[in-house]
Amino acid sequence: EVQLVESGGGLVQPGGSLRLSCAASGFTFSSYSMNWVRQAPGKGLEWVSYISSSSSTIYYADSVKGRFTISRDNAKNSLYLQMNSLRDEDTAVYYCARQVVAATGWFDPWGQGTLVTVSS
């Protein structure tokens, strides 16, 4: 079964840091581009970051550029999101999602999500 499982969410103070992980199983992780997408409470979906299969290409949404760092370890079938200088507006459920075809961008599957709460 193709599966993604996020972890690492929690409560953090403004200005703090957190590292999210996404464990992949059931497919050849090293062959796929991956993404992080977030959803603030009661709001819609917002793309956060993209990493190609070999880590050679990385993109960020303007809202997180310079504060978040995406990475992956293909040997460990894992995706990461290092989040620094966290702000109240970063509070959201963070999902990792597999990009089925690198050039055309639909996401399947998604992980179950991990909640990040930024609050003092």
Next chain:
Amino acid sequence: DIQMTQSPSSLSASVGDRVTITCRASQSISSYLNWYQQKPGKAPKLLIYAASSLQSGVPSRFSGSGSGTDFTLTISSLQPEDFATYYCQQSYSTPRITFGQGTRLEIK
């Protein structure tokens, strides 16, 4: 960035109804349009990709159409499990994809 606008934002319908949700892009995106279903507390689930291709395992009552700037998701006969929020997503500007704001489908 390409803006995606869904209409309506919310919709009330009954089991058995035919429902159509519209998604409009701020510029032409060819057929690079995908649809997702999200139930409360759950992750989004891919329904339709490339505007009209049904994802494996998704019931055939779901269909998608359109190209350019205007797209639709149609549910031919609503089932109780279809009440959820639906999002369109453009992948024309991959990897800088954007989502519509969502359409909440509620039971009448």
